[in-house]
Structure formats: structure tokens, C-alpha cells
Amino acid sequence: xxxxxxxxxxxxxxxxxxxxxxxxxxxxxxxxxxxxxxxxxxxxxxxxxxxxxxxxxxxxxxxxxxxxxxxxxxxxxxxxxxxxxxxxxxxxxxxxxxxxxxxxxxxxxxxxxxxxxxxxxxxxxxxxxxxxx
Numbered sequence: 001x002x003x004x005x006x007x008x009x010x011x012x013x014x015x016x017x018x019x020x021x022x023x024x025x026x027x028x029x030x031x032x033x034x035x036x037x038x039x040x041x042x043x044x045x046x047x048x049x050x051x052x053x054x055x056x057x058x059x060x061x062x063x064x065x066x067x068x069x070x071x072x073x074x075x076x077x078x079x080x081x082x083x084x085x086x087x088x089x090x091x092x093x094x095x096x097x098x099x100x101x102x103x104x105x106x107x108x109x110x111x112x113x114x115x116x117x118x119x120x121x122x123x124x125x126x127x128x129x130x131x132x133x
Contacts, residue, residue, distance in 0.1 A: 027109050033069035036076050039112060039119045048109045048130075049077060049121060053101040065097055067108065067123070075118045079108045085124045092126020105132040 026046065031038045033051025057066035065086060067079030081089055081097065093100050107130040110121040123129060 030107065033077050034071040036119070039077050042112045043114055043119060044112065046109075046111045048107040049079075049112075050105065050107045050132075052105050053103065055102050056098045067097070067101060067106075078118060078120045079129075080115075080120050080122045082122065082124075089123060089126050089129070093129075100131070101129075106130060107132070 027048045028046065029042065030048040030050055031042060033039075033049050039049065051069040051071070054068045054070040054072070057068055058064065063083045065081040067081070069077065072078075086097075090096050108121045108123060109128045109130065110123065112119050112121060114120075121128070
């Protein structure tokens with residue numbers, strides 16, 4: 001299965017090592033975005049969360065973008081792109097998030113954290129988002 005790692009094409013594997021801002025990240029599991037139990041069990045671990053993007057939301061102030069997945073209710077799982085990282089992430093993509101992601105299957109790669117009991121991955125660079133074709 002092939003995927004687009006923003007501007008690069010590579011083969012998908014179940015455990016991938018890649019570099020992010022000179023920090024190596026090892027992804028040891030791939031979870032489905034609508035599997036809340038598995039995602040909650042992975043809090044504090046670095047994983048890939050895969051699903052079809054429903055839409056890109058944002059706070060009223062524009063300080064945060066939310067990557068929302070099809071089939072997820074509010075608070076089930078979300079990808080977060082903070083304003084200070086948005087330019088870097090969109091530059092890697094070549095398009096804004098609203099243009100590039102909705103309707104596509106993606107993996108978000110990073111540490112699962114809880115914010116107000118909502119599991120999330122904070123995206124700080126483009127290599128944390130893999131787009132599958």
C-alpha cells in the first residue's frame with residue numbers, strides 16, 4: 001500500500017522509524033481513529049492513529065486546528081495543530097489542511113496525550129501526517 005508523506009512517497013510498514021526535527025520517533029502500533037478503548041490504552045505511547053478525515057475545525061480565535069475523523073463523536077479522538085506550528089505543517093503539505101485532508105485516509109503519528117479527558121496527538125511537523133492513497 002502506498003502513501004504520501006506530505007511531499008514524499010514511501011511504502012507503509014506497521015512499525016516505522018522517522019526523524020522529526022532531529023528527534024527520532026519510533027511508531028510501535030497503528031490504531032484506528034474510532035477505537036477509543038485502544039487509543040485510551042495507548043496514552044503516553046507513541047503510535048500511529050489511522051482514519052478517514054471528516055473535517056478540519058478550528059477555535060474561534062484560530063489558535064488551534066482540529067483534525068476530526070469520520071465516525072468519531074466529539075471527544076473520541078482528535079489531531080491538534082497549534083497556530084505556532086500551522087505554517088510549518090501547511091508548508092510541508094503545499095496546501096492548507098482544509099484542502100488537503102478531508103475525505104482522505106491519514107495517519108497521525110505521535111504521542112497520545114489527554115486534554116480534558118480527550119485523547120489527542122499534537123502535530124508539530126508535516127512528517128507526523130501520512131496521507132494514504
